[in-house]
Amino acid sequence: MDKIPFAIVGCGRIGTRHAEHITRMAYLNSVCDIDDDALNKMKSRYPHVHTYHSIEEMLEKDHDSRVVNICTPNGLHAEHTIKALKAQRHVVCEKPMALTVNDAQEMIDVAHASKKHLFIVKQNRFNPPVRKVKEVMDKGQLGTIFSAQINCFWNRNFRYYNDSPWKGSKALDGGILFTQFSHFIDILLWFLGDVDLDSISAYSKNYIHNDTIEFEDTLVAIFKFQQGALATIHCTINSFDKNMEGSITLFGEKGTVKIGGQYLNVLEYQNIKDLRIEDIKEFRPANDYGYYQGSMSNHDKVIENVLDVLNHNGKVAVNGYEGLKTVEIIEHIYNKLERVL
Numbered sequence: 001m002d003k004i005p006f007a008i009v010g011c012g013r014i015g016t017r018h019a020e021h022i023t024r025m026a027y028l029n030s031v032c033d034i035d036d037d038a039l040n041k042m043k044s045r046y047p048h049v050h051t052y053h054s055i056e057e058m059l060e061k062d063h064d065s066r067v068v069n070i071c072t073p074n075g076l077h078a079e080h081t082i083k084a085l086k087a088q089r090h091v092v093c094e095k096p097m098a099l100t101v102n103d104a105q106e107m108i109d110v111a112h113a114s115k116k117h118l119f120i121v122k123q124n125r126f127n128p129p130v131r132k133v134k135e136v137m138d139k140g141q142l143g144t145i146f147s148a149q150i151n152c153f154w155n156r157n158f159r160y161y162n163d164s165p166w167k168g169s170k171a172l173d174g175g176i177l178f179t180q181f182s183h184f185i186d187i188l189l190w191f192l193g194d195v196d197l198d199s200i201s202a203y204s205k206n207y208i209h210n211d212t213i214e215f216e217d218t219l220v221a222i223f224k225f226q227q228g229a230l231a232t233i234h235c236t237i238n239s240f241d242k243n244m245e246g247s248i249t250l251f252g253e254k255g256t257v258k259i260g261g262q263y264l265n266v267l268e269y270q271n272i273k274d275l276r277i278e279d280i281k282e283f284r285p286a287n288d289y290g291y292y293q294g295s296m297s298n299h300d301k302v303i304e305n306v307l308d309v310l311n312h313n314g315k316v317a318v319n320g321y322e323g324l325k326t327v328e329i330i331e332h333i334y335n336k337l338e339r340v341l
Contacts (some may be wrong), residue, residue: 005029010071011038075172078103097323120323123298143253156237168213
């Protein structure tokens with residue numbers, strides 16, 4: 001077999017997205033899901049794949065797949081990743097890598113002990129405006145960053161949560177910072193480094209989803225980065241009828257930039273000393289799931305990175321430690337939460 005064989009655990013929407021890119025660039029050997037309908041849909045689209053009803057059965061019987069892509073509910077990522085790593089497979093784990101720092105650390109430790117790669121999916125890092133602003137920052141062209149702002153104004157209605165039994169549960173979903181907005185926090189950490197964890201304060205409330213989800217539908221937080229910048233986060237899934245905005249704004253010594261649109265896909269504002277960012281490639285559309293849209297469609301870049309690492313000893317784009325840092329910030333925000341009555 002010339003192409004690297006992959007397996008997928010979880011055949012829902014995001015698993016289907018992974019399958020599309022794997023079959024184009026590599027070889028999809030096996031899929032696994034506890035839901036017969038999801039398995040049958042995958043089998044009908046890719047008749048050659050082997051299907052399994054449990055990850056244990058798949059890891060025992062599939063001796064060919066070198067990489068396992070974990071596309072299961074958030075609360076199962078750690079368990080499934082650890083099982084695949086212990087079975088001597090490389091792992092591509094969807095965001096968030098785990099719902100606790102302890103689980104994320106165990107995943108990293110097992111990957112190290114198994115001498116296998118652990119790739120964390122953070123596809124929004126590949127958005128052209130995000131990558132360009134990162135280049136500008138790395139060159140010091142914004143100077144010292146004084147403050148940053150995340151605005152995430154999305155819509156997740158009752159149909160979204162009722163469509164999947166795990167969505168909205170504390171144990172398997174985790175909260176809006178994990179499922180909807182961890183990408184934004186990851187990029188802010190990528191831009192600005194570590195957060196002073198003692199500086200975090202946060203408030204949340206569930207305004208209109210009380211009968212649907214077990215956590216907040218709106219959250220605001222403020223904290224300080226170790227390099228000195230202040231940051232604010234305002235996240236909600238109550239944007240009326242549809243997504244409104246997903247943005248990061250940076251206020252620097254030598255310039256101000258805002259990466260916005262609905263999904264960090266547009267450089268909305270720039271005013272930089274002696275610089276004008278012009279060469280940004282046309283952005284791609286968001287992942288479209290019919291009655292709602294998710295983040296950007298850059299999973300092909302994730303699979304390309306896996307192949308580059310395995311075939312050419314390339315560098316892992318987002319490693320386990322980077323994934324852990326996002327989980328750590330979210331965990332601390334939730335631990336510091338004061339609920340608004």
